Amino acid sequence: MSRLKGLVARMRSVIGAQSSEQRMEEEFDFHLEMETKRLIEREGLSPREARRRALVSFGGLDTHREEMRDGRGARWLDETMVDLRYALRTMRGSPGFAVAVAVTLGVGIGVNGIVFGAIDSLLFRPIPTHDPSKLVALFNLDTKSKQPFSLGYEDYVDFRDKSNAFDGLAAMTDMPLNLAVPWSTGVADMVWGSLVTENYFTVLGMRPTVGRFFTAADAPQGANPFAVLSYDCWQSRFAGDSSVVGKTIRLNGTGFTVLGVAPPGFKGMRTFGFWPEIFVPIGMHNIAIPGSTHQLEGRGGGNLMVVGRMRQGMDRPRTEAASVGFAAQLASAFPATNATTSAIVIPAAGGFDNPAYVKPRVLFLSSALGVFASLVTMIIICANLANLQLARLAARVQEIAIRLSLGCSRERLVRQMIIESSVVALPGVAIAFATLPLSGPVEALMVPHLQFRVGFGTTVNDRIMWFTGLVAVLAVALFGLIPAIRASSARSLTSLVGSPRTAPGRSSRLRAVLVVSQLALSVMLLVGATLFVRSLLVERGNDIGFDSRNRAMFSTNVGLQSYDEARGRRYYDDVLARVRALPEVANATWGFPVPFDTYGRDVALYVDGVPTSSKDGTFAAQASMMAEDFVGALGFRLEAGREFTTNDSAGAPRVMVVSRHFASHVWPGKNPIGQRVRRGGASGPEATVVGVVGDATFASLGQSSASRVYFPLRQAYRDWETLIIHTHGDAASLISKLRPVITAADPALPIFGVTTMDDAVSGGFSTSRTAASIAGFFGGLALLISSVGLYAVVANGVSERTREIGIRVALGSTPGEVMRLVMQGGARLGFVGLVIGLGGAAVVARLMCALLHGLSAADPITFALVPVVLAVIVFVATFIPARRAVKLDPVAALRSD
């Protein structure tokens, strides 16, 4: 307590230095006045003599003044100011060093902040509401497979009304919507939407930005055509205009009144979902999801994501226990549907998703690798700066030695060094903070470009600022403290002083250790980066199985606009006829899914005599519904048989085309043409294989999609299809011409996913490409910084050994011998760094394995290439100083001291 009081008094006296000074002068004046008066009165001295005697007995005024200033810390302040000025002057004296520090530190710290920001927003994406930590998500849990799955509506209602486990429980399900804005001229567009229970925003505890949210009155089925917009939607599509509230927009062709706008930053509750733009009451499911007659029914599983607020005083485990108990009641009440259904409750404060979807290993790995790479880069940068500081220190040995011998305290010296490092680091820290807003664009590069927006929604928040600040402080401590301690320690000082003529001292040994660790860490980063790049090249080099050139894609969903099958078919034929009539068009077809679409689709197939593990004898395969001429229009390779024609229509015998991979797996050694396959099960409709096409890649992530079957669209209707147009010449330049031709068939129907096949293929690799370029950035940066460090050490060694080299040359050493002598040292450092680094890299590569598509963690090319690159760098970094050593004039060298 007394210490604290003292500290407060000291702080006050430092801050209020002016008033302390005044107080002191006043006290001294008072003292002298009283003493003078006393001497006049008691001893009868003259005022002049009394004043003189008073001053004498007081002692040296200035001495006491100084002592008091020291006592209250004024000296500390003075010295700090002097150090600051000195540091600024030194910095001006070596601008190159200052720029190097600013740039490397800025990049290093900034990168750490950005990486942390991405992970932060993934882990703690804040739901903009009060007390989000009380939010939890409820899933069914299969008691046998232990797999979580989403709820049916009736189970949800029972949990909400009867379980007593939650303080409010809401449900949602997502789907695409055709949005048309009647008062705007813009064409219809496809947006991502969310069907929510009317209590959704109430349970989340959100306030509308404008207007209002749904109320209990909006619950009745089918009678509440209301919509709430997301903040982003409101901003981008309605320019943030509040008058949109109360107006009517058209969703899937039906009018919906806009009630309000959700708070900014709310991207829906799902971690791995698209960001919904429009929220609609679940009672409107008939329009949002045409044909969804059973949406408000169902037990033992359904399509509802359920989120709730925990009751007062309850935590997640107790809420889960209560839910499991209630699920058991449901299981005994409805054994037919719920017998094996239990419950699981997960935190939802930062959004949630079905725990089964999350690939925690891949996520965790990418996060860990990101943190690892950025921290390692930071350490390399700090080691390099410490090294540069040590080199500068060596040049200041004289100065330091003089100051120490003149009685400068070591504490003072350390303080001065730290102040210098901080001043030098300050511009770097400023650069780092300035780079933080780049986190958004970096994220945009990282996340895949899909039809609707996804991502983490990285923004610069307090946590990121604090983290960046902490990294900055640690960095300055790391690169400032080592030279500071070194400078102040007596033993090292003698070694520094003695170094020009003796063997390398402790200081150069420390610098060698720093360089070796830099090189080792760089090798690790470089191996990681090379593996990513190689993985990308391997992926890209793979045959994608079709010709993506001169092809454009347009998607449409006629189902959302409530087309029935007959109208849908008329539309498909109409569009094909219109497009094929254009002179620029070589061919066109409908298909879904097509290669490098975001979607996949499984069908269950039954083939007589093919054993499977499932009870009903079926097995799953990827399937696409294609119109006639798809092989030609998509540039597939027809390996056997024929492709679909207009004759393969509803009334004709059912046919199908299979991929080479499928054919060789299901009918090894047999001719696949003429084989029969049933859809759905042993009693399903039977189709005859009429053709075999080459294996095509449908997605980027090395997915084993080669096993695929194709059904004719005319025999298996789908209401969501993609139009592929094969053009004469560049497809990109024709898109704007093709689009109005398609929309003319039905202007109210949104066309989406418009792109060229080349762009789609390239987009499929975007995540890998970004990972590779970011890893390459880290690796290159680390290597560059380390090579500068190595160069500095070798160059410094040359100037330290100038005399020795001079003697050797004078005694007849050839230039080759001198060069070998100098380069040997550098090569040894490089070799040690390489060996240590390769060891570490082997470990990192094994951990990275899950992120490398089609590449072994022990990829021989990578592990051969990196040492070669390092050898070249080491050679260059040592050759330049070595050449300088060779050019030394022996006479001048001997005189150098």
Added chain:
Amino acid sequence: MAPHPQESDALRGSIDLLVLKALALEPMHGWGIGLRIQQISRGRLEVNQGSLYPALQRLEHRGWVESDWQSTENNRRARYYSLTKLGRKALGEEVDKWKRFAATMAIVLES
């Protein structure tokens, strides 16, 4: 006493102790403290008066004394120092320490 600001710790300690002792009776300004020390020691301790002030500052930082502006009998503004509770306790301890030290010194010197 030595005019050099870097007095030995023992000397500093003894000034601190004298100041504390002088303040034990009643709050007093710096000049008064010097006077009182002279009086108590019957003039035998000639304290360098100026060095009282760094001592007072030290004691204040340590939380043993506190100070504020007051008026003297002649209506002159002066900084008055008084012992804190902590300072009173410290005085007792410091006196004990000093006595033990003096006794030890006496034993050593008289043997």
